[in-house]
Amino acid sequence: MEIEIDGKVANVPDGSTIMDAATRLGAYIPHFCYHKKLSIAANCRMCLVQVEKAPKPLPACATPVTNGMKVFTHSELAVNAQKGVMEFLLINHPLDCPICDQGGECQLQDLAVGYGGSASRFQEDKRVVFHKDVGPLISMQEMARCIHCTRCVRFGQEIAGVMELGMASRNMHSEITTFVGRSVDSELSGNMIDLCPVGALTSKPFRYSARSWELSRRKSISPHDSIGANLAIQVKNNVVMRVLPRDNEDVNECWISDKERFSYEALNSPTRLSKPMIRVDGALREVDWKVALDYVAHGLKDVVSNSGGESLAALASPQATLEELYLLQKLTRGLGSGSVDFRPRRRDFSTDGKLAGLPWLGLKLSEIKDLDAVLVVGSFLRKDHPLFAQRLRQLAKKWGKVSLLSVGGDDPLIKLHAQVTVSPAELPLALAAVVKAAAQLKGEAVPAGLASVEPCAASEAIARSLLDGEKRAVFLGNAAEQNPQASQLHALALELSRLTGASCGFIGEAANSVGGYVAKAVPTALNAYEMFAQPRQAYVLLGVEPDLDCHNPQQAVAALKDAALVVMLTSFNDGAMLDYADVLLPITPFTETSGTFVNAEGRVQSFNGVVRPLGDARPGWKVLRVLGNLLALPGFDQDTSEQVRDEIIPAGQALLSGLDNSLSGLPWSLTAASGSLQRVADVPIYFADPLARRAPALQKTHAAAAPTARMSAQTLATLGLTDGLPVRLRQGSGEAVLTARADETVPARCVRVAAAHPSTAALGEMFGAIDVERA
């Protein structure tokens, strides 16, 4: 299709709109309701343009291009129409830009300068619109500013997958609202703030804390989940004021999750650790760096020389930077210990040493949109990976058949092809059923060991979807990787992939779930679980809070309390660490250091600090390097984080090489689930990492409500428990008292008790046996 816009010619595919063509030509057509990722509403009418032979101006966003079309965006007809619309938009809009929070970054303000009249001809009373309280994240305080573009409504329906906002009433009294007093709870809700072209929806935590022109905008990468969302961080006076998405179609498109948007509040938390601390006579005291580092170096050396290298273990958070992870393992190995790991929530490590390459997603994020079928195994999709789930949601809307094998029946807000919800212990069996069904459908011999497995209708439907179509994928989620039989799941997924031709991969829990492998932060001796099961003399903890981040916090904390030396490299000084740490070394969070995250697809994304370190905090990689020097270990002479990175990944490499999920020599042995009551531990989205759990606004959301003990009505009845009454939960030597809740999404014979929360930190294994009784 050939189209001419203001004399410039473009060729566009059939089905394009005038707006698409203009975008291609780089011609700007004013608009409000149009958004490239949302359906076309054509309601604002700002984009009216003149089309040759059309008697009336037409909306560019909605008018399909016809061959030979001639469009004029600046003709008298077009400009008059645009000016007319602008006048209408302004008549009921408060004209108080100087006091509006959106001032300086308002699309209406920008366009009004070009298209608005100077004096208003509207001399009636303006519309009055009441403000609404929709929760701690979005402010709807100023709804009189709304121009009814319905971007926020369409975002909910189309991208977030849940309609929480709507436009109620009609005529000029139409107003955007939630259902009578409800809050907006979507984990992607903050994007509506970005989408709102005026100051109607604003960020509650950010509101009136700065003017847009006082902020400088710096690039960064999200440290939370494994997507590696690209961020624009806005800074004023060396303080992070706001976090926004940075467009990257291949990674996060133009979105970020609320966790990524609002966690920044933790960076300015009063519990930030700004000086090193050492336990003296039982209490932690501030010291200066030199004292602290000498103390640590001596302490480590003593332990190693007295009890041997293996008496030391090091554990890092998978959200640590690549550089930190690399230097930590180097330090540990330099001291003679192979007990270093970065996977604290993992339980089954039997694939270690059998991996053919670096485990990863199995395909690129941008390839998801072209898949025909997807199977996700063991994931609380929306809460674990909001943006990954969003991609699957869009896929399911188009043609993709998305199925879910999970340990909780949470609604992923994705149109599912099939869903199977089983206990964690049965998850391998459920996957085996799909494998067997696939083999049967293909007419291949049933893989050994699966003879007794019985595929159900759903497993057959899943197998069939994975056999049909061209591009298919199997993804293992967090709950699969954390499962006590993770290696079985891995092997079964590979078998399924072999049978069906689907790719197979891991969604990955955190920013460096792939990076940790390439940084070699994987054990050659004790792994993240064993290092606490077989207590060590000394521990070095990097960015990890074992009471909240470990598979078995009870066991981890016990080991730490007994250890001679616990060194924590951390950004905070609060919580349980005050009981078990001997040394706190203040390291900077991602905004105050340079570093690298390698996302699930193996994308290497380096970033710089956006503000100076707080107080005496120092980048983790520097602290580790100095420690290496103090311990006189070789290979600690890097001057910059880039030098560290280049030791690991060839300079300039954007996508990692050596990605491969294959296994060599792992027999599977399916075990039947035992009869005892099993715990299902999800990691609630806003408890998942040290930043999110310290962000006040996020902590006020419904998603951050204190954990309860959830089980089906039948399980409740069997145990003689009552919905709403307190119950005592026991695992090992620890217990917790929570409220019982009836919840039919929980599999039979299971109790869902969230991990990563202080109220459940005394409990044991995430998916272990659990006792429940009336409290």
Next chain:
Amino acid sequence: MLTSESLKRIDREIAKYPAEQKQSAVMAALAIAQEQQGWLSTEAIECVANYLGMAPIAAYEVATFYNMYDLKPVGKYKVSVCTNLPCMLTGGVDAGEYLKKKLGIGYNQTTSDGLITLKESECMGACGDAPVMIINNRRMCSWMNPEEIDKLLAELK
């Protein structure tokens, strides 16, 4: 919240539409809920939304868009008077004024005994019968001169 009788009526409406288009029955379902309750409470809207598998806010959009839903309690009888131009020419506005005086209330008000709520309404598609008014969304009264209005009021007790 909704009686089994109401749910049965809603089911009959749902059956009019293709199986995956239950939401099509929302207008009828809200009308049925309103008939049962006398008005549409938040709970009733949510109940209808859940029954039809739609977001509560989507049902709320519908309930607030169409004029005949009452999101606040109304009197035992809701009397809606058409005052649109064709009716106005033939006494629609005067009929409204007459009712106001007789009842001692204005539009959108309810008599102190809770019996009658008066509403001004748009064209009812009965302009030839003006003045016209509708009782409780259901019963249309035509050619309402003062005498007829008096009779009607005597009847609504």
Next chain:
Amino acid sequence: MAILGALNPMLSVGLDGDNAWRLADYVKRGGYQALRRILEEKLAQGDVINEVKKSVLRGRGGAGFPTGLKWSFMPRSFPGDKYVVCNSDEGEPGTFKDRDILRYNPHSVIEGMAIAAYAMGAGRGYNYIHGEVWEIYERFEEALDEARVAGFLGNNLLGSGFNFDLFAHHGYGAYICGEETALLESIEGKKGQPRFKPPFPASFGLYGKPTTINNTETFASIPYIINLGGETYLEAGKANNGGTKLFSVSGHVNRPGNYEIPLGTPFATLLEMAGGMRGGRKLKACIPGGSSAPVVPAATMMDCTMDYDSISKGGSMLGSGAVIVMDETTCMVRALERLSFFYYEESCGQCTPCREGTSWLYKVVHRIESGKGRPDDLDLLASVTTNIMGRTICALGDAASMPVQSFIKHYRDEFAYHIEHKKCLVPVEVQRAGSGFFTATV
């Protein structure tokens, strides 16, 4: 009696008697013969459409679009679901003809829709009925039951192998749902917000499927066209304006009501049929096609014949055939104020020019009416209407603007008087007398 008067009627023939609406009565009048013949003779779909084309039946809902042509846009051989939808939302002030068709002759609509469904290969239909006429909705449901039992609806119609089922959907108080795409949204269980076109309903209609929407009277005319033949139907009216049409006469006449007359009948004849001007007063103005049509001064109106072309030449539109008659007791400012309030109130609120513009128009007209007008208000109104017209998603924006423009054009003096003297040219007592509310109606 059903229809107050008629000249050479078709639709309203034999509608006397309480049971005229019943299936048995309809069949006695020759009802369902057209459908029966089509099914028995297995008439080609194209032939049915051609017959309708020949009749030059123009849509009775307002726009007057040729029905046969509209039907030919449907992708007849499109495999999936297709729909026919009847627009009985009749909310245009002044119009009340569809109510009477459904009240007295519902089976003509059912038969017309079944024929349309056959011609376009649709398997399902809906009739969207104005919420305020509840007893009509209930009666239509009863008529549907009758038709189903008799085999005129459902699977395998009259043993022909053709399936068509029809359901009634009621509105609940929103004028905009008369706009065809808003109506579809409403059937889908949403707010009645018009869709941007293209795509048109013929390719993307109800539930995204090909759909044809016609007015009640349009469908009701179909059996007569099939029975009489397209040409005979056309000849009943005048060239380019086939057939007879129902006119809803309201306002200052002695016998307001529905009248069926051949298109092309002089307005004077219609006025006479409606009993002439009330109290013998003089005709001042007339809105000949429902409240959205421009107002026409008496002299011009008396020269018009009642058909699409003549009314259009007179500067207005035949629209839905709602004839609102105003005598000299009418204050044109007050009349416009009421209409402007209507469009402001009924705007769906979706698109900017209509949402903001209709409320602005009302506020200014209201100000003038209440004696607070300003000298430049008439220019302001003209400019605001220009900024609305042709720039909205649906035609409600135009519908709200045309009365404003035409009232000011023809009665500028009255508006100017209001602004200058802060009161009405027509004394309030005179206006009141005009309504006849307190003096027993004739």
